Amino acid sequence: MNSKFNTKFLSMIILIGLFSSTSFSQENVILKLSDREQTLAHGSTVSQRSTTFTSEIPYDLLYDLKSxxxxxxNGILNIEGVGAPVVLKFLDTESFNFVSTRNSLYNKIELITINLNSENDLRNPFDVDAIRGFSHLKYIYLKCExxxxxxxxxxxxxxxxxxITFFYSSYKRS
Structure with a gap:
């Protein structure tokens, strides 16, 4: 009788643990870059920006000239800058599989930018778990037209x- 009680008690504890971990799981932060924030990034110095903007949004990676x-x-179009790259930019959504194999170029990448030209681009989802070698990845930025x-x-x-923190901006190309 005591072993049946212990088995049921243990099973109940395991179930509670499973349900509590799924109900309290974290979701990624998604931040929208407003026109004001984009203007601040392009038209001001770091000392003029508020600490809220600079602490949440990696302006140095988004707008400064980083490698x-x-x-x-499905290939490397170009590498710009000096030193190990810290930014990777997808210029299309058909090339996601290209980063599913390890490459030493990805070792220091902190930001991935994905250009989305139309809602059709959303049909090809980006599986973050499938990319390899991005041990320093902190941010993913979506540039949506x-x-x-x-x-x-x-x-x-x-x-x-x-x-990983997500950023996005929406704009219409003129």
Whole structure:
């Protein structure tokens, strides 16, 4: 009788643990870059920016000239800058599989930027868990040429570590 009680008690503890971990799981932070924030980034010095903006948004990676790898058509289009790249930019959504194998160029990447030209680009989701060699990745930035919702972003960016922060901006090309 005592062993049946212990088995049931242990099973109940395991179930509670499973349910509590799923109900309290973290989601990635998603921040929208407003026109004001983009203007601040391009038109002011760091000392003029508020600490809220600079602590949450990595302006140095988004807008300063950092060493960058450009990916397009399932290959490296270009590498610009000096030193190990800290930014990787996808110029299309067809090249995500290209980063599924390790490459020493990705060792220091902190920011991935993905250009989304239309809602059709959302049909090819980015599986963050499938990329290899990005041990320093902290941010993913979506540059959208159309209005996008938080739900669309969460569907597009799949299996991301909760420590990664998402940024996005929506604009219409003129």
């Amino acid at each position: 960058t790898v450009y990916i397009k058509n 159309f209005p996008i919702s938080e739900n669309q972003i969460r569907s597009f960016l799949q299996n991301a570590d909760p420590e």
